[in-house]
Amino acid sequence: MVELTAPCLNELFRALSDPTRRAMLCELAEGPRTVGELAAPFEISLAGASKHIQMLERAGLIQRDVRGRVHTCRLDARPMHAGAEWLRHYEHFWNKKLDALEAILKAEDAATPAKRKPARKPSPRSRKHR
Template sequence: MVKSETTQLNTVFHALGDATRRQMLLELADGERTVGELAKPFEISLAAASKHIKVLEKAGLIRREVRWRTHVCHLEPAPLAGAHEWLGFYERFWTDRLDALERLLHKEDASQSPYDKEGDDP
């Protein structure tokens, strides 16, 4: 992986590491929101919301647009593709492991006689 891609991925995961920012992204998935609208569910100040938004902007996850005196935020999902790809490796890893476990358990069940199972009477 190229260093700039690694840096971008680190920035995205840092931004996603905070529950408030993840919820803000969820809100933005439904459409644009003002900074005030993003702050409201958390009962945080506009300054605190703005700090969270700056982290999301730095990660490239949102875009802020100024309309007169109102700051409107939009979701930019493209950086999530890199995170999804990175996590996909681990999804395949666990899926393969769980599939192997399932095969092993089926093989074990098939090798036991019906009366060997706990709780069954002959």
């Protein structure tokens, strides 16, 4: 059973809630990036980018390697597993609801007689002049 109130889930979903942080994670999925490289696509300062990165670090999604003034970030996707498990917990609920909707729609289709298409009237162009 998935722990539905785990503090790590709060940090994970808080980190994933921001489009800038999600975009940074997409970049990191391609390989390690420096803070400057992660900040470049956005109109934010390095300090602003660093705050986003700190949030991702608190969620455990980023590992940062510091060598002198260069901070290199790497993706650690392991914490996403807990989020995926939490979402999977509700998959059964939604599948049940969608199966019930499908059954209702099929029953309605079966109860409604097939509608016949009305006979087409000949167009004025196709009538022969008498």
